Amino acid sequence: MRFLTKRGYEFGEVSSAMQKAIRRGDTPLAGFWALELWTSGYGNYVWKRLLTVSAEDCWGILTQEVKALHDGYALVNATVPAKQAKGRIFISKAVILLCAAKKNRDADHLQNFVYDKMAGLNADKLAADLLAAGREAIPDYAFDCHTQKGRKMGKTKAEFFRDEQAALEPFQPGLFDDLIDG
Numbered sequence: 001m002r003f004l005t006k007r008g009y010e011f012g013e014v015s016s017a018m019q020k021a022i023r024r025g026d027t028p029l030a031g032f033w034a035l036e037l038w039t040s041g042y043g044n045y046v047w048k049r050l051l052t053v054s055a056e057d058c059w060g061i062l063t064q065e066v067k068a069l070h071d072g073y074a075l076v077n078a079t080v081p082a083k084q085a086k087g088r089i090f091i092s093k094a095v096i097l098l099c100a101a102k103k104n105r106d107a108d109h110l111q112n113f114v115y116d117k118m119a120g121l122n123a124d125k126l127a128a129d130l131l132a133a134g135r136e137a138i139p140d141y142a143f144d145c146h147t148q149k150g151r152k153m154g155k156t157k158a159e160f161f162r163d164e165q166a167a168l169e170p171f172q173p174g175l176f177d178d179l180i181d182g
Helices: 011-023 027-039 043-056 063-076 088-100 106-116 148-152 157-167
Strands: none
Touching: 011 027, 011 043, 011 088, 011 157, 027 043, 027 088, 043 063, 043 088, 043 106, 063 088
């Protein structure tokens, strides 16, 4: 079964594009993808992903800020049917904070290096080309080992670690940076 957004994007690709635009500090594009998911009825998922991004990609203690914005969103929507959700301003604010934050993948590196024992790993601005329909194109960097299309392209987890580490913007040096082949 394929899950599509309101404008016909593949759900998983939009989700990947959102997180990777945040990693790159591309606020307008990250906001576009977050609100595409929200408008398509995936508001709860957006919040789960933004909270994950705060822990996985951002340096410092930012998760509580994102959770506080989620709590505001939940309060605004406490008596509103899901199809009439309000408060996208809270999602926009969370995206802005996450894009502006220093980036560091220590938490994700730690869990993968320690728990998954990643074999094969040593323990730019996105072009704004639009598709013919006038939609924002899913960026090539969204296709990695976490998406079906990326896996079909032969993308590996080692490439993911290398490429995403190199794309962090703004960058905050981390404890495990020397384990990533550049």
